[in-house]
Amino acid sequence: MDKSIQMVLESFPRLREIADPGLREKVCRAWLAAWQASGYAHLEDASQWEPAREALGISNVAHTNGVVECALALAEALRQSQALDVDRDVLIAAAVLHDLDKIRLFHAADGRPTELGRRIGHVLTGVHLALAADLPVAVAHAIAAHSPTYSTVAPQTPEAVILKHADKVFTDLWILQRGRDVDFSI
Ligand SMILES: [Fe+2]
Numbered sequence: 001m002d003k004s005i006q007m008v009l010e011s012f013p014r015l016r017e018i019a020d021p022g023l024r025e026k027v028c029r030a031w032l033a034a035w036q037a038s039g040y041a042h043l044e045d046a047s048q049w050e051p052a053r054e055a056l057g058i059s060n061v062a063h064t065n066g067v068v069e070c071a072l073a074l075a076e077a078l079r080q081s082q083a084l085d086v087d088r089d090v091l092i093a094a095a096v097l098h099d100l101d102k103i104r105l106f107h108a109a110d111g112r113p114t115e116l117g118r119r120i121g122h123v124l125t126g127v128h129l130a131l132a133a134d135l136p137v138a139v140a141h142a143i144a145a146h147s148p149t150y151s152t153v154a155p156q157t158p159e160a161v162i163l164k165h166a167d168k169v170f171t172d173l174w175i176l177q178r179g180r181d182v183d184f185s186i
């Protein structure tokens, strides 16, 4: 099966709302490059976290789109309530890319960690993939700061703060509703 930009756009519908065509193109190409370097036939085949595939029961794509929606809703609420000025392009780009690295961290065939997964890990790999795709530091920073488990920098921009909390609220409530314990270690 040919993996294409068109398929990336179909998996992440909010990508079309990135106003800057250059940024939109870079986000699409970053996802496509990570997908092509992975063993996954379909983007939707990857779990949010392969070691917890059964307990989580959600694909990385569905998780990502849920986080994108939470992030956009938070941005809009904060714009109305405290006139917060959020760069919507950066927020969508970072939210769509925040767990991009997961398709490189695990083998598609059996979900076991790859060398990247074991030796570099989540977030660090994502930041590398984003910068290698020539994405702006503002986007890479929000990726770098999003994870309660793996981040080594605190969020320093409105977009990064929103992404971190959107990811956490989506994940915490997903897990709470399923009544499961989930371990995000590799
Ligand atoms: Fe993450």
Ligand SMILES: [Fe+2]
Pocket (backbone or CB within 6 Å): 063, 067, 098, 099, 167
């Ligand atoms: Fe996430």
